[in-house]
Amino acid sequence: MKAGFPFAATIRLAMLVALGMAVRLFAIEIQGGGTDYITWARANYFGGITPLYLKLADALLDFRYAIDETALGYPPGYPAVLAAFKLLGLEDLQSMRVAQAAIDCAGVPLSYYLLRRAGVHVALALCGAALYAVYPLWAFGSTFLLAEFASPVLLLGALALTVHCADRERPATALLAATGGYLGVAALIRPDLLMLPGMLGAWIVWRHTNWRGVAAAGVLLAGFAVPMSGWGLHNRLVHGHWIFSTTGGGNALWEGLGALPNPYGFVLDDLAASEVLRSKGMKRLSVEGDRYFRSEYFRAWREHPEFVLSVIKWRWTNLLTDSETWLPEAESTSRLDRFLDQCGVLLVLVAAIAFRRSPVRLLIVVVPVVYALASIGMTHWEPRYVRYVHLSYLFALLMLLDLAVVQVGRFSRRAGLAVLALPCAATAWAAGDVVASARYEADAARAIALAGAAEEKGTLAPGIDLCRLDFEPAVAAARLSRRGCDLDLVTSPEPFFYQAAATVPVPEGSVVILRYAGRIETGGLAVGLVTEDDARFIAQASHPAAGEFEGRLTGYAGRGDAVRVMVSNFHPGGGSSQATLSRVEVQCHPVACTAGAPGRQTGQDANPKSPHDAR
Incomplete structure (x- = not known):
């Protein structure tokens, strides 16, 4: 299906983007950190990582990135994003959080585009866009100053570009190369996206089933190789090593095995990992430390495969059924979140069987969850890394609802419209519920902050004992x-x-x-x-x-x-x-x-x- 953005849809999507931005601004106010984000984040949400990113962003702006040893452990993508914010005049961290929220709102039209490309009814495609706008898992998660803020929207962009490239008899070479370059930049922002081009390239080959598919996949991978090779060459010239991702991969593999109690010495603790390396004369995030941890990881496979498989099983179970919970006061999306955690895998399986002959639908439904299993599921899982898994669940749900509308509509057009009206009404209720709950919680956060300031000044009214x-x-x-x-x-x-x-x-x-x-x-x-x-x-x-x-x-x-x-x-x-x-x-x-x-x-x-x- 050729799915563009007609005028009426553009107006509706613009309204949904504004709605999504409002929810994200409420999220920033609810979470706090307005006075001192770093101190707040250290106490509440992985604040120890943000100063490193900010340090690297400043190093980029001062042209000192090449000599900063920390750069080996963190690819330049997200520091470059923060540096771009600073070049645009966004010096304070709250403004950067707002800018990230605006970037994430691109997921609203991208969700609509993908669903329309998959042939989903325009009303259900708008439901998908609206849910991306208000779903707390994506709205709240996009406002932290961490590289994974961009994971869902980066994946949506990758899927949209791939579908756009491949949904033609002769894929455009320049567009394929640009898509590959986009994937390379995405992998430099989030290293766990490193294997995504291989999966998308395989889909392109399957989609065309001839030499054109192979050639198109080759162009895609060549485009991907350009930014990755640039990063690798930089590290070779400056640090003397070909490093195409980071020196943190071995640490993630080693610590990931510490997710379960074990007698083998694996511990899920950065300080403990640093101490292990220090005892051997190595530093964390060094090339030598990365090699050591990788060797220990593969030794675990050789000597304790049952344990490694048990950790992977634990990761997969949590990855599929345990997502971050934000804004529990919004009953509608809290119920949706629980439903998707419990039934999402089943929805994906049913959708994959029902749409097995539709390459675009299969791509959209299967890739987010399968890629998470094949990447994060094999290394080191934290809920914040895989917020995009629910994209598979949501798209599967909407596509199955679309199938129900079509099947019922064959017997009765009125009944088909009634079935279509149900998810539309539920989405409208969810959007209103989220906005009302978020506004209430933002009012609460604002009032509590004012009360705290009054308490510090000693101006609170006398109390009741x-x-x-x-x-x-x-x-x-x-x-x-x-x-x-x-x-x-x-x-x-x-x-x-x-x-x-x-x-x-x-x-x-x-x-x-x-x-x-x-x-x-x-x-x-x-x-x-x-x-x-x-x-x-x-x-x-x-x-x-x-x-x-x-x-x-x-x-x-x-x-x-x-x-x-x-x-x-x-x-x-x-x-x-x-x-x-x-x-x-x-x-x-x-x-x-x-x-x-x-x-x-x-x-x-x-x-x-x-x-x-x-x-």
Whole structure:
């Protein structure tokens, strides 16, 4: 199918790109790191790698990249992206995150293009584009200053270019060479894409089944070789070694075997890996260290093949069924995420069988997941590396829905349209749900940041202490008693059940800060802030062992008129817990909390919830 971008589709896609950009901007605000991204990332998301990329970007701009030893361990692609941002005047890291979000939004029209090339109904193709725009796995993952931010959009671009090249009787040589060059640049950004040209070249040969296919694949690989050879030649001239990727590959292979407990000395720990090399007089990311780790990896294959295969099986299982979770507050995409994790492989298998005679559909459905298994699945898996696996799952789902629309439409056009309307309505609901949830969480992040600044300045309004909080039992079996202001609590035996609660009226949009302390005699407790209807925790911490405990929680009250300070039994083995709360203080921002009405007693008719299950 010839699938271009007619005017109406272009307008719709532009709107979806704007929607995707809005979700990604919300994601940046929700995640934090606006004041000091590096410090935030070190504490929350692989922040130790970003300074190395920034250092290499500065080295590129100062023409010092050739003499920086760190460059051997990291290819120049992503540092070049950061350097380009700086040349464009984007010096602060938050602006770079916004630029990355804009790059990732290219996945919106690319998803539409691929689905239309596969013959999918235009409405379902727009659904695919909309889901790429709002799906938190892609939206949130694109905003971290790490090379893998680009993995999904790079793969989509590779698939789109390959389809465009091969979907003609005589593939254009210049376009094939340019596609190969694109793949080379992609591999210099993300080294795990190094084998992708081989898979795409094999598809081109199969697609044409004659000498033209072989010639086209050869041109593609030749184009790929140009940037890779340039990088290899650079390393040969400067460092004296032909290195076409990085010196980190051996480290990844060796540490990857440490994902499972073993008696062979493999450990999934950068510091431990560095210490192993140091004990042998080598440095991490050095040529010698890379060779040593590779030799150890292949020795493991020779001497312990069962163990290596067990690690690969573990990787494959996780790769296929375990993805990163972002914005769990959006119920629609959280359900979609769980469904794809659980059923995605089945969807791909069914789609591969159903469309086995359609080369384009097979390419789009199969390549992302199979390539992940053949690359990351064989080396070192982390969820952030393979966010593109869900592309296979989503495309398979949409293509099977398209098949259902066609089959039902043969009997009744009205019924076919009804089937088509269901995923369209679900996509619209998901988009609205994500935007509403993301906006709410962004408001919360902004308000919490302002409250934190007020707390640092000492300008928070006075709080409500334990003496003024009216705690009531949340279940009939819980026993509460006062000793002065201290609150003694003996819980019911059920693990994780709500036990005692105090209601605190708060103004709409307030941030609530809870400080508490006490002593657990037996069992364990969880302390949290929940919405007034007890349906969702807005902040929670657990203290599972006997002894002194204390904590500080911050939560956003949002649109509610009150929050509840909730104490739960946190005794995983079951049984009653006994504890004393000696301090509970609640402060609100931007105005003071009020002591308010006593918390309602739920008694035997209560439906207590686990702090793990409450949403």
